[in-house]
Amino acid sequence: MNRKTFINNSGRLILLGGLVYLTGSIIFKRKVSASGKYVWQIDPFKCMQCGRCSTQCVREISAVKCVHAYQLCGYCDLCGGYFKPNTHKLNTGAESQLCPTGALKRKYVEEPFFEYKIDEKLCNACGKCVKGCGSFGNGSLQLQIRHDLCQNCNECSIARMCPTNAISRVPIEAAYQIKGDFKNPALTNPK
Amino acid sequence: MVLAAVIVVLIVTDVMNSRPDKRPDNPYEYTVDQFTSVDTALVKYTETIDFTFGDLDLRGIAFANNRLYLVEDNYLMVVSPEGEKLAKSELPESPGCVTASSDGIYIGFRNYIGQYDPDGRLVKNWEPLNDTTVLTSLAVTDSTLFAADAGNRRVLRYKTNGILSGSFTGKRDSADLHGFIIPSPYFDLAVNSDGELWVVNTGKHAFENYTFDGQLRGFWENAAMTIDGFSGCCNPAHMAVLPDGSFVTAEKGMVRIKIHKASGEVLAVVAPPEEFKGETYAPDLAVSPSGDIYALDYERKMIRVFQLKK
Numbered sequence: 001m002n003r004k005t006f007i008n009n010s011g012r013l014i015l016l017g018g019l020v021y022l023t024g025s026i027i028f029k030r031k032v033s034a035s036g037k038y039v040w041q042i043d044p045f046k047c048m049q050c051g052r053c054s055t056q057c058v059r060e061i062s063a064v065k066c067v068h069a070y071q072l073c074g075y076c077d078l079c080g081g082y083f084k085p086n087t088h089k090l091n092t093g094a095e096s097q098l099c100p101t102g103a104l105k106r107k108y109v110e111e112p113f114f115e116y117k118i119d120e121k122l123c124n125a126c127g128k129c130v131k132g133c134g135s136f137g138n139g140s141l142q143l144q145i146r147h148d149l150c151q152n153c154n155e156c157s158i159a160r161m162c163p164t165n166a167i168s169r170v171p172i173e174a175a176y177q178i179k180g181d182f183k184n185p186a187l188t189n190p191k
Numbered sequence: 192m193v194l195a196a197v198i199v200v201l202i203v204t205d206v207m208n209s210r211p212d213k214r215p216d217n218p219y220e221y222t223v224d225q226f227t228s229v230d231t232a233l234v235k236y237t238e239t240i241d242f243t244f245g246d247l248d249l250r251g252i253a254f255a256n257n258r259l260y261l262v263e264d265n266y267l268m269v270v271s272p273e274g275e276k277l278a279k280s281e282l283p284e285s286p287g288c289v290t291a292s293s294d295g296i297y298i299g300f301r302n303y304i305g306q307y308d309p310d311g312r313l314v315k316n317w318e319p320l321n322d323t324t325v326l327t328s329l330a331v332t333d334s335t336l337f338a339a340d341a342g343n344r345r346v347l348r349y350k351t352n353g354i355l356s357g358s359f360t361g362k363r364d365s366a367d368l369h370g371f372i373i374p375s376p377y378f379d380l381a382v383n384s385d386g387e388l389w390v391v392n393t394g395k396h397a398f399e400n401y402t403f404d405g406q407l408r409g410f411w412e413n414a415a416m417t418i419d420g421f422s423g424c425c426n427p428a429h430m431a432v433l434p435d436g437s438f439v440t441a442e443k444g445m446v447r448i449k450i451h452k453a454s455g456e457v458l459a460v461v462a463p464p465e466e467f468k469g470e471t472y473a474p475d476l477a478v479s480p481s482g483d484i485y486a487l488d489y490e491r492k493m494i495r496v497f498q499l500k501k
Contacts, residue, residue: 051217074374076394076424078414080444085223085416100219111368112394126219135223135471136423136444138375 033171040156041177044142046166049127049134053143056158057125063149064125064158066103066118069180072140075113080136081129082106082116104129104141120146142178223445226416229463233418235450236461236484236497242274243493248285251299252487252494254477255291256309259485259494262286262298267311272479274494280311288475290329290336294351297336299326304338306353317353328379328429330388335403337388341378344371346390348403359405361392377428377443377473383436383453393425398438398455411455418449419457428473431484439484443473448486448497461497462486 001009042053042064053064077090082104087096092106103122107115118141125143133141145167159167170177248264258277259270264285269278288299295314296307302324306314320326325342331351338347340358348357361370371378372394380390387408388401397412413420421427427440437458438451446467450458461484467474474486474495484497 049221051219054219055215074394074424076374078396078424080423085226085422090414098221112372128219128221131221135221138424 033173035172037172038169039145039147039152039172039175040150040159040167041145041170041175042143043166043168043177044139044144044179046164047127047130047143048164048166049131049143050163051126052161052163053125053127053158056161058151058153058157059149062125062158063145063151064143065120065123065146065149066125066127066129066141067144067146067176067178068116068118069140069142069178072138072180073116074138074140075109075115076137077112077114079106079114079116079133081133081141083132085132098128098132100124100126100128116141140180144176144178147175223416226418226422226445227464229418229447229460229465233457233460234463235459235500237500238462238466238495239498240274240496241493242270242496243491244268244276245492247492249487249489249492250286250475251288252475252477252485253289253291253296254479254485256293257479258291259477260289260291260296261487261494262289267296267298267307269311270494272483278311280307283316287326288328290331292331292333297329297331299329299338301325302342304329304336304349304353315353317349318355320347325376327376328381330380330382332382332386337380337382339378339380339390341373341376344373344378346371346380346388346401346405348405357404359401361390361399361401361405361407363407372425374425377425379428379430381430381432381438383432384434385436389430389432389438391427391430393428396421396426398430398451413455416445418447418460426473429475431476431478433478433482434480435482439476439478441473441476441486443471446470446473448474448476448484462495 054062057063083096084098101122101124103119105117109115127143130141130143133139156167251262253260261268261270265282267280267282270276284300286298286300290297295309298305303319304317308314323342324340326338327341328339330337334351336349336351340347345358345360349355371392374394377393382388390399390401392399395412396414397410399410400408416422422442423444426442428443429441431439436453441448445464447464448461452458470490472489474488477485486495488495
């Protein structure tokens with residue numbers, strides 16, 4: 001085989017490999033965007049709340065926010081995401097709250113249920129509430145990249161540091177990967 | 192040349208600092224370490240034997256007739272207290288819980304109960320309940336079977352021939368705002384040797400004693416991370432009654448197994464959280480007449496046996 005044939009064959013092989021990869025990813029992964037657009041997102045099943053979403057984002061205040069899957073929430077009085085583990089009184093006193101910025105709000109619904117909402121302006125994506133809720137509750141609080149805030153960098157600086165590779169590019173059509181539904185039915189379907 | 196060297200140094204520094212062992216500690220670490228270490232004087236049980244049956248999706252455990260009854264995905268297994276497999280029979284679908292007496296074995300599927308003879312042969316399937324039913328626990332006496340329905344937050348009362356004879360939701364009357372509060376599908380109950388029905392109201396971290404027709408006779412509750420209470424949103428996830436009437440409890444989240452007096456005071460620790468490192472599911476529990484505790488460890492897929500220290 002002369003050099004020209006070798007280069008030609010190698011080129012064909014690379015092209016064929018690319019075609020096979022593309023076809024395989026369409027068939028097996030089914031995570032190809034129809035519009036061809038992709039965004040960064042966190043897989044909540046892989047996230048271990050390491051705190052780096054808070055410190056590694058290029059934005060001054062992280063584009064990662066805690067979101068609440070109301071479908072999964074137990075509306076508990078003793079909420080592991082809201083209260084410090086050693087809290088003595090289940091009230092809204094700052095000394096009882098787990099969130100370092102007070103972004104998680106607790107509202108009485110009816111005895112003995114409480115609704116928890118996130119003030120996204122205050123949330124710094126530290127993940128403490130997510131850890132507490134996942135450890136002691138139903139895991140309804142989860143970290144997600146908010147696409148109205150994310151700059152969709154070519155290389156996500158949080159993803160580079162994520163110890164569990166929980167952040168990946170996903171098709172824009174499935175931009176949020178939260179477990180359950182995070183639309184509050186009480187807000188979206190008011191009776 | 193100098194610029195190239197600076198760029199190389201910057202890249203190398205960045206790569207070195209990105210190594211897992213060089214990453215900064217989490218400034219927002221959530222820790223419950225202060226509650227995971229337990230006074231060793233309180234740990235009065237020791238783990239004596241473990242047994243496993245391979246990579247099975249175990250769902251529930253019961254002790255009766257000097258046998259262990261295990262339900263796993265699509266199978267019922269009869270096992271000796273030492274872990275020898277005696278029998279195995281196929282189930283029509285995934286079970287959720289099991290109880291047994293000298294008369295037979297009762298298996299809770301999602302919305303109906305299957306009655307089996309002591310050898311594991313199907314006697315009959317009881318009438319299915321509504322679609323929102325999630326059966327999580329069964330307890331049987333001579334003539335009555337109680338079933339905890341987490342989906343509808345109620346306790347069902349059956350005759351042991353399968354006739355549904357009543358149910359209650361833990362409310363004393365219609366003016367009560369709530370009865371059982373069940374934030375997650377953990378809702379356990381048991382009947383002790385005195386024939387008293389105890390139901391765990393997990394959302395209240397409470398043990399509630401009811402008459403068979405659903406009248407509240409007494410209760411105690413203790414929501415706390417400390418060893419004397421129950422942690423998280425909804426605990427204890429599982430419980431069993433010891434021969435002396437005290438309760439063995441298993442908590443999810445910070446997994447630990449303890450013994451509480453019937454009046455609520457903590458008596459002993461069976462297994463501290465250190466025994467369940469990295470685990471979050473509370474083991475289902477069964478107790479032998481001699482007081483040995485069998486814990487079904489869902490994550491290690493094994494039965495762990497705890498006995499009182501000598």
